[in-house]
Amino acid sequence: MLKLIEISVRDIFKNLSLSISRGEFVLITGSNGVGKTTLFNAISGAISVKKGKIILNDNDITNLPQHKRSTMISSVLQDPRLGTVGEMTILENLNISYMRRKYKRISKNVVDYFREKLSILGMNLENRLNEYAKNLSGGQRQLLSLVMATISDYELLLLDEITASLDPKTSDTVMEMTNKIIAQEKKTCFLITHNTKYINNFGTRTLKMIDGKLA
Amino acid sequence: MIPLRELFTSVDIGMIYGIVAIGIYLTFRTINFADLTCDGSFVLGAAVSAALIKYGINPYFALFVSLVSGGIAGLFTGILNVKLKISDLLSGIIIAFILYSINLRITKNFPNITFIDETTTFSDLNSTLIIATIALPLLLCLIRLLFSGFGLRLRTVGYNKQFAPISGINVKLMTIFGLMLSNSMISFGGGLFSQYQGFYDMSQGAGTLVTGLASVVIGEKILPFKKEPLIIFSCVVGSILYRIFINIALHGDVFGIRTQDLNLITGIMIIAMMAIKRRKQNA
Numbered sequence: 001m002l003k004l005i006e007i008s009v010r011d012i013f014k015n016l017s018l019s020i021s022r023g024e025f026v027l028i029t030g031s032n033g034v035g036k037t038t039l040f041n042a043i044s045g046a047i048s049v050k051k052g053k054i055i056l057n058d059n060d061i062t063n064l065p066q067h068k069r070s071t072m073i074s075s076v077l078q079d080p081r082l083g084t085v086g087e088m089t090i091l092e093n094l095n096i097s098y099m100r101r102k103y104k105r106i107s108k109n110v111v112d113y114f115r116e117k118l119s120i121l122g123m124n125l126e127n128r129l130n131e132y133a134k135n136l137s138g139g140q141r142q143l144l145s146l147v148m149a150t151i152s153d154y155e156l157l158l159l160d161e162i163t164a165s166l167d168p169k170t171s172d173t174v175m176e177m178t179n180k181i182i183a184q185e186k187k188t189c190f191l192i193t194h195n196t197k198y199i200n201n202f203g204t205r206t207l208k209m210i211d212g213k214l215a
Numbered sequence: 216m217i218p219l220r221e222l223f224t225s226v227d228i229g230m231i232y233g234i235v236a237i238g239i240y241l242t243f244r245t246i247n248f249a250d251l252t253c254d255g256s257f258v259l260g261a262a263v264s265a266a267l268i269k270y271g272i273n274p275y276f277a278l279f280v281s282l283v284s285g286g287i288a289g290l291f292t293g294i295l296n297v298k299l300k301i302s303d304l305l306s307g308i309i310i311a312f313i314l315y316s317i318n319l320r321i322t323k324n325f326p327n328i329t330f331i332d333e334t335t336t337f338s339d340l341n342s343t344l345i346i347a348t349i350a351l352p353l354l355l356c357l358i359r360l361l362f363s364g365f366g367l368r369l370r371t372v373g374y375n376k377q378f379a380p381i382s383g384i385n386v387k388l389m390t391i392f393g394l395m396l397s398n399s400m401i402s403f404g405g406g407l408f409s410q411y412q413g414f415y416d417m418s419q420g421a422g423t424l425v426t427g428l429a430s431v432v433i434g435e436k437i438l439p440f441k442k443e444p445l446i447i448f449s450c451v452v453g454s455i456l457y458r459i460f461i462n463i464a465l466h467g468d469v470f471g472i473r474t475q476d477l478n479l480i481t482g483i484m485i486i487a488m489m490a491i492k493r494r495k496q497n498a
Contacts, residue, residue: 044381066380075381083381085374087443088367095364096371100383103364 002043002156002188007052012038013212015052022057025182025189029199030209036192037078039209040160043190045069057155071101074149075158076142079165083145086134090118090125090144093133097148117147120184121177139170143177150181157182159191163198171195175202217462223343225462229455230346231408232426236434236450237357238285238400239427245361245443246393247373248296251307251424255314256288256398258420260405262318265328265415274336278349278406285402286395288314293391318417327416335410342411349407354447357400361444369393370443401427429485430454436488460484 004018012035020026030036041047043054045066054062061069077083084093094114095106104110115126121143125136133141142162149157159178163171179202182189191203199206207214217225235257242250260281267277288310295306322328336345360366372379372389379386401423409415434453440446464472464480472480 046380065385067383067385070381070383077377077381082375082377085371085378087374088370092367096367096382096384099364099368106364 001055001057002190003053003055004043005053005055007042007049007054009035009038009042009047009049016212016214018207018214020188020190022188023186024205025191025203027199027203027206028190028192028209028214029194029196029206031194034209035212036194036209037160040075040158040190040192043156044073044075044158072155073158074100074152074154074156076145076149076160076162078161080138080141080145084133084141084148086132086141089130089132090136091129093144093148094129094151097151100152114151117151118144120181121147137170139166139174142166142170142174146174146178146181150185154187157185157187157189159189161192161194163193163195178202217459217466221462222459225458226455227342227346227411228408229458230343230350230451231404231411232430232458233451233454234350234353234407235401235404235423236427236430236454237354237447238397238404239424240431240447240450241393241397241400243428244431244446245370245373246390246397247376248303248390248393249307250289250292250394250397251304252288252292252310252314252394252398253307253401253423253427254420255311255318256285256402256420257405257408257423258318258417259284259288259314259321260402260407261409261415261419262321262417263402264406264409265330266321266323268330268333268335268410269328271333274334274338274410278336278403278410281406282399282403285398285400285405288402289394289396289398290391292398293394296394297387297390315417322415322417326418327414329414330410331413335413336407337411337413346407346411350451353400353403354451358444358447361447366444426454426457430457433457433485433488456488457481457485 001022002020004016006015006017008014028036028039038047042049045064049062053060056072091114098104098110114129118126123140123143125140125144133144136144162178163174166174175198239253242248263281263284264277267280268274292306292310295301295309296303361370368384369389369392371382371384372386372393376386405420409419430453431450432453433456434449435446437456438449438452440449460481461477463484464477465474467480
């Protein structure tokens with residue numbers, strides 16, 4: 001369960017409260033500049049909140065640095081180039097995410113687990129493990145980013161406008177895959193989007209952000 | 216023609232500076248940190264090594280202390296950058312500046328020390344063999360480290376600073392580790408170089424950064440390695456080639472080239488090598 005208790009970030013939003021139950025898939029929508037990404041950054045720990053509390057599954061994570069929060073919170077960024085390391089292979093990218101919670105040895109079984117996870121995408125990435133991530137298309141990289149976010153155990157999945165830099169067809173594929181993975185994982189998910197097309201088809205609840213307030 | 220003995224000297228110095236080039240590669244490429252501490256940490260290693268040898272300490276132990284001292288210099292550069300938010304360039308410059316005084320303190324205000332009567336690492340055995348014996352295991356350990364989970368995290372910090380924290384990587388800590396590792400290598404190289412030369416001089420560090428970067432660039436252009444940990448090998452090869460270029464330039468008197476033309480000729484040879492490689496890639 002995620003609870004935001006009267007959090008304030010700069011002048012973007014003040015005393016914002018929100019409660020998301022375990023297993024809920026919440027969509028946050030709103031036009032540009034209303035504070036959606038700031039909210040994402042506040043939850044992920046990329047920016048600190050001036051006041052208020054962030055509670056995740058009864059743990060107060062308000063003052064936890066981003067790298068420590070990432071052991072509980074998985075994030076997929078807007079730009080796939082930022083959510084993956086282009087200069088590393090697909091396998092290395094998956095290794096980094098797999099070791100998010102703690103250092104683990106990458107055995108053959110683990111690589112098989114990676115392959116199994118990638119096979120869900122149906123893009124043959126499981127047979128291209130040694131290829132550099134920079135050689136993948138934007139859509140493929142975003143999907144890889146999604147698999148990376150869900151490859152290690154987590155309590156909350158944060159998705160920040162994951163289709164923003166993709167064409168409409170690829171966006172649909174990415175959203176369908178996202179929905180499929182979330183349905184399988186049954187974890188709490190928080191998706192930020194300004195694409196109204198997805199609001200009716202995805203998520204258990206939709207909240208609209210207007211001038212730093214959720215309605 | 217370069218005499219064979221001089222060619223071996225180039226290989227020796229090339230291997231020593233190869234260790235330095237690896238250090239520079241670790242900051243400039245691996246963790247993407249423009250660290251200028253190197254001009255100071257190279258001399259620090261040489262000063263520590265010289266002072267300890269003068270005290271009659273085992274030269275191998277002196278090298279180990281050089282390695283550790285460089286790590287400490289890197290730690291302070293890291294603290295300035297990470298904790299005090301001083302930019303990477305300025306953090307390195309400040310520490311290199313401070314090291315000038317510290318190095319003088321270490322050598323009890325002597326600007327140079329000779330090892331005429333002292334035992335150094337190179338006193339008994341063939342120098343090329345000794346350097347290779349020291350450099351190779353160091354290289355293999357470093358490659359192993361960069362291929363490990365730790366190395367993967369270190370490289371991630373250099374490639375993508377936004378992605379690193381969402382992958383559980385403590386960017387600040389990794390930056391400090393990277394700087395410590397890099398300056399340890401540079402300082403170790405400084406210690407080894409002073410023992411090889413048979414003297415310490417406080418101006419030995421001048422141009423360390425340029426030499427190291429030139430070696431990294433030549434190595435990257437010459438060898439086809441794409442996997443980053445293997446590029447470490449390229450740094451050493453690049454450094455040896457750089458030293459051979461210098462040697463060729465020094466023996467160019469038959470073409471009317473004089474000693475003062477050294478930098479000009481070396482520079483032209485490096486440019487030519489890089490241009491040839493680029494044309495091959497485009498063909």
